[in-house]
Amino acid sequence: MRSVPIGSVRSTIRELVAYPIEHERVPVKLDANELGFDLPSGLAAAVQSALSRIDLRRYPEGHADSLTETVAREWHVAAESVLVGNGSNEMIALTFAAFGGDGADGRAPAVVLPTPSFGVYPIQARTHGFEVVSCPLDERFELDPERVLDATRRHRARLVVLASPNNPTGNAFQRVSIERILDGFDGPVVVDEAYQPFATESWLGRWDRWPNLLVLRTLSKVGLAALRVGFLFADPRLTAELRKAKLPFNLNSMSAAVARVALDAWSDLEAVAQGVIAERRRLQEALSRLGTLEVFPSEANFLLVRVPGDANQLWSRLLERGISVRNFSAKAGLAGCLRITVGRPHENDQLIASLGELLAP
Ligand SMILES: Cc1ncc(COP(=O)(O)O)c(C=O)c1O
CATH class of the missing domain: 3.90.1150.10 (Aspartate Aminotransferase, domain 1)
Structure with a gap:
């Protein structure tokens, strides 16, 4: 046997x-x-109409270009700064894939994750060979930026991932705390805004000031979890590199078409x-x-x-x-x-x- x-x-x-x-x-x-x-109301009819126009024999667009254009228009960012994925989960995996790999010294790269936070991060981090450095939030689930920065220095971290608003705690981290981390850490800082539609603050577009900022968004929390559509936003020079590691045709034509209808009805x-x-x-x-x-x-x-x-x-x-x-x-x-x-x-x-x-x- x-x-x-x-x-x-x-x-x-x-x-x-x-x-x-x-x-x-x-x-x-x-x-x-x-x-x-x-x-x-009205979304269902628009979805039916968009779905009826899909040619099932054809591959989808390789990088969901039409949806990318729609997102860029609706959310006021350059199309070059957008990557579209199968849920923001795919964009989380892509981030770890892109920034992972052994360093010149053969050591596993480290990622600093405030905890408690979203359970997918440590799983995907380890899957892509990262050492996970957990940085506990305080008893009110607030972020201590100096503690995060200290962890990045001690572990020579390559990446920081923050969810704001955070899951499962629900709070959005203070703007000054996130700014302090973006200023104090040279490497990429991901701000996962899965719950942004229910919050006041957004980090979209701020890569003009912080070229190390990556923002994640999803359609899952606003009623379209079945679609599996999420986005990564960053400086176009960074998205150009990450796009190379993304699977082609990652988003199917049905989800892309429905997501466009949804974004047209974003308000x-x-x-x-x-x-x-x-x-x-x-x-x-x-x-x-x-x-x-x-x-x-x-x-x-x-x-x-x-x-x-x-x-x-x-x-x-x-x-x-x-x-x-x-x-x-x-x-x-x-x-x-x-x-x-x-x-x-x-x-x-x-x-x-x-x-x-x-x-x-
Ligand atoms: C913080 C956070 N990021 C990302 C996701 C996953 O979103 P998606 O459905 O787009 O993969 C979730 C889902 O619960 C979440 O809580």
Whole structure:
């Protein structure tokens, strides 16, 4: 019998734990930071019409040029500074692929990741041969730029990746903290803006001042998670290099066409995001009024809460009632924490009522 060559898989990959994907089929699904609200009316008809014009026999555009032009126009950036990917996850992987590889001294390159943050970063970093240097956020989940810069110096880091607003904590880092890192670190700094439509600050276009800035965006959080469309933005000299490492035809014609329709209706999608922000405020106030939960500030489409007592038990009790939230209580720095996506008002009402009952003394 010939053996399966598992031993030939790089040890760094064999040691990984796969990113957990929960696909709970529940009536109230508040666990994946998807859009709970309806998409703008009229979008479905425009999507149908765009899809009907696709010639399935043909390869898509090699680098999604038409979508790139649409994004550049809608978000006021040069088309040369845009790369389009299969979700921003692909752009995260591309970033690690482009900046990874052994250094001249044969050492693994290091990436500084504030923690807790998005679970895909350390997996993709290790997959591409990076040493992960975790830099803990403070107890309010704020970023200490001097601590990050110190870690970059001590580990001779090649890359810093920040999500702002951060997942799963929900807060956007202070502008001065990010500026300090961009000023103080010579290497590339990624600012992942997956949740920007629910926030106030954006770093788009600021590579004129900081040529080491890369910005990531996605359509997943504004109601188009099924498409898998994300973007990387940076100085055109940098995107030109990264484009060489990107797979050709990475974005399929259907997703590209639907994404163009969505971007043409961007102001309508922004209006939907404003509705989510208003509902987030209502949910935040209602949860705070329960008096038993610590509700952290959020500029995203979800809230992180710290619950009293056994978070695992509370999480299962909610699931028994058909409400799925994400349990982060086993993660470093997140003891007792659950992450709740802002749902539709009636879903949020069910959650508030259930938490009120389950947490009653
Ligand atoms: C911070 C952050 N970046 C990126 C992503 C992934 O986005 P996409 O669906 O575009 O791959 C997520 C998804 O949850 C996220 O939380």
